[in-house]
Amino acid sequence: MADLLQILTMAVTVGSLYALIALGYTMVYGILKFINFAHSDVVVLGAWGSFFFAAALLPRMGFGTPLPWWAGGMALLFAMALCGLTGFLIERFAYRPLRGAPRLNVLITAIGVSLFLQNAGQLQFTLVRGDDTAQPPAPALRLPFGTQPQRMPTLLPDQDLLVIGEGQSTARLGSLDVVIIATALALMVLLDLLVRRTKFGMAMRAVSFNTDSAALMGVPVNRVISMTFVLGAVLAAAAGFLYVLKFPTVQQTAHPTWVLVGLKAFVAAVVGGIGNLRGAVLGGFLIAFAEQFGESYLQKYLGSGLKDVYVFSALILVLLVRPTGILGSPLREKV
Amino acid sequence: MPLLEVRDLCVKYGAIPALHGLSLSVEAGQIVTLIGCNGAGKTTTLRTISGLLRPSGGSITFNGAPIHTLSTDGIVRLGIAQAPEGRGIFGNLTVDENLSLGAFARRDRAGIAKDREWALQLFPRLRERLRQNAGTLSGGEQQMLAIARSVLARPRLLLLDEPSLGLAPQIVQTIFHIIRTIREERGTTILLVEQNAHMALHTADYAYVLEVGRIAMHGPAARLAASDAVRKAYLGVA
């Protein structure tokens, strides 16, 4: 019983992270019909951005431990602003010139952008102020990127809210889990309201259905697309921030951990039906459940460490039964 | 000065020219029709006027100002709305939302509400289906929605691309009747692209005949309808 609850907590926490990232994939796919492979790198930027804020900027602004309670919120906003800007720039300078180009080209460009972000993130900059003859130079500000993993400072204490069972089989619900799930859900609800209830959301849906026709209605298509990227990037920033809250080792930008997080979120978007916002959320939770439950209940038979296999098998199974994902609309073929 | 003036317009798809030096003008308050066969360049002309295609040569002026370098949404804001070929309905949105998108570029809430009421009076069928997904409408209803939606932009010039395409003769009659009503009640200038030359010439004041990317003939609609060449080629009268 306690085991089950523990797995459930983990699945919901991880699932809400996947869902946040999957939303970004699905929004871009819905509008531009291409897989934005650089999206996972924006998540990484969000993680590093919030790390930078917490580890470098907060101390310089004069906050020591214990950090004020709103520090987490500030870090989140900082990461969101950083990623939103990055998302905007990526769309403006890499994808917009390729509007209407063959899809494979756009995809390669996405991979190029992804490579760029990954590798640029591994460079280590140290800005040295004033006299540079001092040996060794005193660093004024060190951008904490690089090839070494970093440890995220604790922004929020993780208190036990609920503990069931004891010994080997305990289920624990920490305050961190609650914060993560609540933040993620709040963002999803906000996005849903934005897309369904506002004029901008209506324009977004119109552009995704028929770009030319939307333009003929006077919808500024380019601005809508830019905003979609910004929105996706902001959600990715939140996911990156929440991820390093939960798993405080901030790995270097090209680390396989990140690649896999992005890939699974993408799988979630596809499983839910790519292009469909609610599908992305559903897919995110489904994928998290598949990996957590698979890992716990199939371990006896298949061995451990096969999380990723469950995820991709779930993907292939879902696609074979429903070729466009669970909530995806059937493919329309033009003859 | 004509409301819309197209001069020596050239458009290419890649290396293949679609229009070579097309000129036409639309006087304010008129219904002007552009007729021609498949592939003559009718839709290309309208898409270029709306800024969905970029001309490789020539100019388009609206109300005296060049518009061929503007973006599509900028052109719409100047007052040129289009009901595109194939209707361009947003099937994932409700009829109501489709109508609101028509007024996307407008800010005057009261005016929009009034125009919406007027459009719904014009097409009572749409009122019954406001909450329905537009994708579930029949072809005729979709065409009505497309026209209603473009009227909601309160355009000075309305571009209609083959409103009769694929519709039952009964509904075609209704649609053309409504086109005339729009001009009469609103004074909207209309540029109508049609393959149904008979109905188009009957409705319009002035007509252009387009053949492989060039204007072959033009004149008052009634006179063209009476000319032998047009009767043979487009009206199917021997």
Added chain:
Amino acid sequence: MKSQIQDHARSLRGSSLPALATAMIPLILLIFGAAKLDEFVAASFDRYHLRVMMDVGIAIVLAVSLNIVNGYTGQFSIGHAGFFAVGGYVSAALTYYVTMSVWGEAILIETPVSALWPFPHLPPVGAWIFVGAAILGGLVAAGAGYLVGLPSLRLRGDYLAIVTLGFGEICRVLLERSNPQFFDVDSMREATVADWLPLPLGSAQGFTDVPKYTSLFWVYAFVAVTLVFAYRLKQSATGRALLSIREDETAAQAMGVNVTLYKVRAFVFAAFFAGLAGALYAHQPGTILRPLDAGFMRSFDVIIIVVLGGMGSISGATLAAVLLTVMAEWLRDPTHVWYLALYIGLARVALTPRDNWRDLVVIGSSAVALESCRAAGLFALSFPLLSVQVTGYELVYATLLVVFCILRKDVLRGVLFVAGVVAFAELVRWLALKYPVVRFGPTEIPLRLGDYRMVIYALLLVSVMIFRPQGLLGLKEIWDFLPSRRHAPRTAAPRVSGR
């Protein structure tokens, strides 16, 4: 009636004997060339350069094989590294464990074949084990290709692509979870079933100590086989069926092409050659097979080559494989950014006014020629220009650039470009040398452009996609750009593929 049609179809295809001959002659010539290359080059190059040349060959096999699925058939596979890894691991395990069980340890078997066989010049026994293992690896990969191709019955476009991605990732995870390798005969003999299942493929550490059979000869012999096969396939009825699927799947189906069958075939062929490439890689000196070799970053490397070369163009894929592999290595030396700027300048000038591809071919070949002259130590002369030591080599490039500009009657642009390139390179150097205030890199070395290798690579990739979206050669082959008396049958016109 039906048999009549079949007879007619057979007569249209022509008899198969001349076809075999036209395939065999270039094949034999190419393999002979590979042997000669091995003889001359292996003696005069150091290990690093040999390695890069082998990398190039492996990249060619991989790219040309992916081209069968992506380029000919228009199916988007992003799990190609999965086949590569399957081939590599299967062949490596075969040579490693077979050698170990027969000879007691996994070493290179140099026993000449002549002991068993009357031809003295043939490669030794070990090499034949390697070839057999490589082919088996290819076949197993082809089997995997069959399995991956099957879902194409139901899935199209992006969704099929995602399944291939899932395949590659599953391969990677399964390899990570494999058992540790047996390092000697005794542990192999004493192993229980639990040690054999999952297979002992070295887990996440990778599969090491594989006998290093891959030589320049074998790499280029396999390149020859791949190229000839790919070319013949494109000319065959099957190839035309594949191309028709790329152009319009529905129309192809309507014309009676069994779309699923041909898609599966494309996957099988592509997987086979990817498996061969994997086998070459596995036995290459200095490499360790790792589960990440099945991961999607490696798949992307191959896709990039195919798209850069031009979809469906064999020579394009080959050219791009050479260019990209060499460039990624070449950018390790920071000073090469200077050359890179010049290369881009040349290409840009050659392309700007009109799209004349003959010029690019000229530039490409002269670049290769110059590069080999430089490697051979010609152009030793050098003199200082501003802060840079300019060599005769760079001078030749600059001259070439100017000549092109004059030929194009576009002197101003040329001068501006040379000035721009020099100014840019100067700026970078100046920043690096004079202002160590901004420190790049973890160490105290002022500016390590080598760190920027992948960043520059990524930027180049994005620019190529934006400025030359159809790839280097588009849908054409190199020889389509040569002047010819008769009009060679062109491949289909470029498709304006919408979103």
